[in-house]
Amino acid sequence: MTDIKLHGFWYSPFSMRVKWTLKLKNIPYEDIEEDRFNMSAQLLQYNPVHKKTPVLVHDGKPICESMIIVEYIDQIWPQNPLRPTNxxxxxxxxxxxxxxxxxxxxxxxxxxxxxxxxxxxxxxxxxxxxxxxxxxxxxxxxxxxxxxxxxxxxxxxxxxxxxxxxxxxxxxxxxxxxxxxxxxxxxxxxxxxxxxxxxxxxxxxxxxxxxxxxxxxxxxxx
Structure with a gap:
């Protein structure tokens, strides 16, 4: 079974984007709530450049930046497509x-x-x-x-x-x-x-x- 984890903040507009996308496509995932003022070592390892959320981890591979994550999800899981084909x-x-x-x-x-x-x-x-x-x-x-x-x-x-x-x-x-x-x-x-x-x-x-x-x-x- 595909392993999907989302590191984010519950209040973040950027984390919301990814959560909505996963929900619209009915993709199960593990929601990992980060602390805005004390981010986990794992998050910093997954996003060493910007050191911020959201980070989607798909089968152990991290993807960063909210809209890049949304596009990635839309490419991997084509059901309920979010991007035009034209x-x-x-x-x-x-x-x-x-x-x-x-x-x-x-x-x-x-x-x-x-x-x-x-x-x-x-x-x-x-x-x-x-x-x-x-x-x-x-x-x-x-x-x-x-x-x-x-x-x-x-x-x-x-x-x-x-x-x-x-x-x-x-x-x-x-x-x-x-x-x-x-x-x-x-x-x-x-x-x-x-x-x-x-x-x-x-x-x-x-x-x-x-x-x-x-x-x-x-x-x-x-």
């Missing part, structure tokens, strides 16, 4: 996956902001990204980025937006406003309510509590 559509999906990752620095800046000006600048940068997606990705009515089924772009954006929604609660601000981003807002509701995603979303209140603790730890060490 070359152009596949390239387009890769572009928007990259754009989802481009949002991460602005979101990280919001977590680390130490004053109102930094906070406002980070929020505006996030909204700039949301405007681009709102204007460019929802030119036609569709439930998901992949149409009627979840695809790799949904996985990429879904994890980022989940973390963003947690930040909204933690900072008591509204960023993904329905009035400004109606299509993006509707897409996220469809995504988070999909049975496999809904059953594997970290608890919102628990994430807010952890994020506040994590932020305090960051600011105290800066």
């Amino acid at each position: 070359a152009y559509e596949k390239a387009l999906a890769q572009f928007w996956v990259k754009y989802a990752d481009d949002m991460v620095p602005a979101i990280a800046s919001l977590v680390r902001c130490s004053n109102d000006i930094e906070k406002e600048n980070a929020i505006e940068k996030i909204k700039e990204h949301l405007r681009v997606v709102e204007d460019q990705c929802f030119t036609e009515e569709k439930k998901f980025f992949g149409g009627d089924t979840i695809n790799i772009v949904d996985i990429a954006f879904g994890s980022v937006v989940k973390f963003l929604v947690v930040l909204e609660d933690a900072f008591e601000v509204k960023i993904l406003e329905y009035e400004k981003f109606p299509h993006f807002h509707s897409w996220y509701n469809n995504f988070k309510d999909a049975p496999v995603i809904k059953e594997n979303l970290p608890d919102q209140d628990k994430m807010v509590t952890f994020l506040k603790f994590f932020r305090e730890k960051i600011l105290a060490s800066s």
Whole structure:
């Protein structure tokens, strides 16, 4: 039987991507929860370059970086495919996956902001990204980025937006406003309510509590 282990953090948007992918494909795996502040020697051995999660270990071989792991899983287990087969559509999906990752620095800046000006600048940068997606990705009515089924772009954006929604609660601000981003807002509701995603979303209140603790730890060490 294939041996699959996932080293990750329960609250990490990057670990979420891999968990959702494994669940969408009905692949059994061992979930190994790492300690953000005291990572295991095994994890550091599996990812000696970046020393971070997630790491998927397949038959003893480690694969690092969340979207690389998602693509690897999609190649090895073809059931419920997440990537388009058409070359152009596949390239387009890769572009928007990259754009989802481009949002991460602005979101990280919001977590680390130490004053109102930094906070406002980070929020505006996030909204700039949301405007681009709102204007460019929802030119036609569709439930998901992949149409009627979840695809790799949904996985990429879904994890980022989940973390963003947690930040909204933690900072008591509204960023993904329905009035400004109606299509993006509707897409996220469809995504988070999909049975496999809904059953594997970290608890919102628990994430807010952890994020506040994590932020305090960051600011105290800066």
